[in-house]
Amino acid sequence: MxxxxxxxxxxxxxxxxxxxxxxxxxxxxxxxxxxxxxxxxxxxxxxxxxxxxxxxxxxxxxxxxxxxxxxxxxxxxxxxxxxxxxxxxxxxxxxxxxxxxxxLNGRSPAEDEVDKPAILAALDALHHAPPPAGLRHWSPQVGPEFAAELRSRTAAPWTSGPLAEEARAALAARSDEITRWTARYRELSALAASRRDTWVPTHGEPHNDNQVTTPDGLRLVDWETLAVAPRERDYADLPDAAGLDPEMMELFALDWRLSELREYSDWFAAPHTGTEDDRIALEGLFEELAA
Missing domain, CATH: 3.30.200.20 (Phosphorylase Kinase; domain 1)
Structure with missing residues (x-):
């Protein structure tokens, strides 16, 4: 932050x-x-x-x-x-x-500087590792009621801060799309659950900002999102990797989008003052709604 x-x-x-x-x-x-x-x-x-x-x-x-x-x-x-x-x-x-x-002694690469062979090799090794006994399993980030609750929540003006009404109006304007996204997300989540025997350890967000290039090679940081899940969870930024299931790729695109919308709706419905973090969050909300 x-x-x-x-x-x-x-x-x-x-x-x-x-x-x-x-x-x-x-x-x-x-x-x-x-x-x-x-x-x-x-x-x-x-x-x-x-x-x-x-x-x-x-x-x-x-x-x-x-x-x-x-x-x-x-x-x-x-x-x-x-x-x-x-x-x-x-x-x-x-x-x-x-x-x-x-x-770490190193730096995170820009998106166009990512060492693709290195990150693909790291993810392959992670996905073939035995899951630690205490590692949680991925579960849907929003429930089936998410879209309806958000529609109700955004029906009246928000007065919680200087960016609240702009955020509320943007969410309300995409209510129909959010309803469709949520329905498709639940459908794909059920499909993923039917294949739990194929799930593997996944980082969750192995994008360039969570990669650090060091003199000793690539390091992945920020393991807060580690979970057992379909391997496609780790390939949002590597969609051309071999053997990916298009429906699971769609699932985790929606997983990211809907979880971000949930967090941003909570953010702007709560008191805020218009800080740099607030403005970054608003840009993030617009980006997800434009998907």
């Missing part, structure tokens, strides 16, 4: 690191990414994940533990969280969870 979290200070993050991982003397907020908050703390990359709606504290802990298990099994491209002194991989801070990984 570009803006610092309003509910926690750098001092509180420093105290949590000292309690659960190790003491640090230098910490700096990093206005990177979108969705989680990040800090550099000497050689540690610190992430504060908000749990809802994707996770509970227990599911995020098991997800990060599963990522560490995959790394320990020999998947060197997995940049997994480091354990706390107690052996856990997260520490609670209010309604959020703190985790740390090593600060």
């Amino acid at each position: 570009r803006s610092r979290p309003s509910f926690v200070t750098d001092a509180a993050i420093t105290e949590a690191l000292a309690e659960h991982w190790r003491p640090v003397t230098e910490i700096a907020y990093l206005p990177w990414g979108f969705g989680a908050h990040h800090w550099r703390a000497e050689t540690l990359f610190v992430t504060l994940d908000q749990l809802e709606p994707r996770h509970t504290a227990a599911s995020l802990e098991s997800t990060y533990a599963s990522a560490a298990e995959l790394a320990a099994s020999g998947l060197e491209f997995v940049c997994a969280p480091l354990p706390t002194r107690s052996g856990r991989f997260t520490a609670g801070i209010g309604a959020s969870a703190l985790s740390v990984t090593p600060m």
Whole structure:
């Protein structure tokens, strides 16, 4: 996130690191990414994940533990969280969870700089790895009632902030499309569920921003979305990879779009002030509605 979290200070993050991982003397907020908050703390990359709606504290802990298990099994491209002194991989801070990984020596490639053979090889290795016992299975991100609830929710003006009404009007204008998308999504979700015996470990968002090119090769970061699922979940940015099922590709395009619409509708129906993050979110909402 570009803006610092309003509910926690750098001092509180420093105290949590000292309690659960190790003491640090230098910490700096990093206005990177979108969705989680990040800090550099000497050689540690610190992430504060908000749990809802994707996770509970227990599911995020098991997800990060599963990522560490995959790394320990020999998947060197997995940049997994480091354990706390107690052996856990997260520490609670209010309604959020703190985790740390090593600060990598490298950079994320631009979209046109992605090393396609390297990422395809990494995904193939991940998809052939035995799923860790505690790893969650993917499930639909929105329910069958999503479109109807959103139609009702956007029927009256929103007064929650400077961008609220613009967001509400955009959602209301695409209500019929959202209804069709939701129906097709539920149909494809049922098809995927009928093939659960073919599901594999998937990263969930292995796009260029979650790839880091290092002197030791490719590393994949941000394992918060790790789940057992159809392999097509990982190929949104690699649609020409061999052997992909078109219906499963459609499923995960809708999975992304509808989950984003749910999060953006929650965002703008809630109080906001028009920050840089708010404006980035509004652009994201328009992008998904234009799909």
